[in-house]
Amino acid sequence: MGLTRIENIEVKSKRVFVRVDFDVRIENGNILESSRIEKVIPTIELLYGKGAKVIIGTHLGNPGGSVNPEYSVRPLIDKLSTLLDKTVIAPETNNIDDWIKKSKDIKDGDILFLENLNYFPGEEENSPEFAKKLSELCDIFVNDAFSISHKSLASTVGITDHVPSVPGTLLYREIETFQNLVNKPEKPFLAIFGGSKVSSKIKILNSLLPRVTNILIGGAMAYTFLKSRAVPVGSSVIEKDFEVLSHQFIDKAGIGGIEILLPVDHIIADSYSKKAKTKSVDRMGIIDGWMGMDIGSKTVSLFEKTIKNAGTIFWNGPMGVIEFDKFSNGTLQIAKAISKSNAKSIIGGFDTVEAVYKAGVENKITHLSTGGEACLEFLEGKQLPGIIALGKERE
Structure with missing residues (x-):
């Protein structure tokens, strides 16, 4: 496969940005089916277990590149916290500069969950400027979102120009499975x-x-x-x-x-x-x-x-x-x-x-x-x- 495995990198005390796809169906604040969230738990547990400062980013729905409370990730934060039985820090603002500052303040083993990345037009445009801003959140980037890896987004492609980047455990397993399906x-x-x-x-x-x-x-x-x-x-x-x-x-x-x-x-x-x-x-x-x-x-x-x-x-x-x-x-x-x-x-x-x-x-x-x-x-x-x-x- 030729990709570095997340298990083989040093993450202690480092800020690790994990791009996930938690774009699940939500009705009245309730998540109808959470398997997409559950499948990424091994990656998150691996990272904070090794003392990384974990930053989670996802899109949710299509808010059209602007802030819309209807598409807030707050229900996802609550669900992830329940699944991990661990506090997950929510963003206090929708300002990426505030997120960058917060990412530098959290402790080893903490988890910071960013607001909806689709609030920013630069995400789907794969804007170099937005990708650079995202890279300032972390020392290492982890892509664990196979479902959107066919797209060129700032948070999956652009960010990799600036920081060391590896697949998460879920993405690695997806790649391995489909390579075997194609080849043998x-x-x-x-x-x-x-x-x-x-x-x-x-x-x-x-x-x-x-x-x-x-x-x-x-x-x-x-x-x-x-x-x-x-x-x-x-x-x-x-x-x-x-x-x-x-x-x-x-x-x-x-x-x-x-x-x-x-x-x-x-x-x-x-x-x-x-x-x-x-x-x-x-x-x-x-x-x-x-x-x-x-x-x-x-x-x-x-x-x-x-x-x-x-x-x-x-x-x-x-x-x-x-x-x-x-x-x-x-x-x-x-x-x-x-x-x-x-x-x-x-x-x-x-x-x-x-x-x-x-x-x-x-x-x-x-x-x-x-x-x-x-x-x-x-x-x-x-x-x-x-x-x-x-x-x-x-x-």
């Missing part, structure tokens, strides 16, 4: 894709063809593939501009001996609503005025057989409209099927990982990635700016 997957290698858009997945689908044994496709994106094969899809959401590419992809896979499995039955609805009327239809297609909302029981059984025989499984994207409980069964059943398999399983994508927790099988999955776009771009062979920046030479 145990066969048969099964890829499962769902979600809404073919447009966001067609590149990764094509890039995986030389490596996979089978591909299962569900979710709304399946209807574009089905339409490309002249299967009636009713009023289901499709991407007309990608019908030809979808048709060509299936043909290309067939020539290469790669099995592509599409849904053979569907749970359909007469409207996009949790109160919609529903029914099940088979491979003859979806009737006019109705739309596909989930894979049916026959599709679940078909997919389960392929999952059972896999040596490695990568899954990204739900099988149905999981925000409505009545259309989440297909996704939950696939999660349970993967948990029962003997395959090495890697699952990425916020909604997909959330579904795994909802199914109660998170402890039976080999690796639940914090990345969505980041893991897809890694698998596609792209170099992620936030990771490349950790290995560059500094003046």
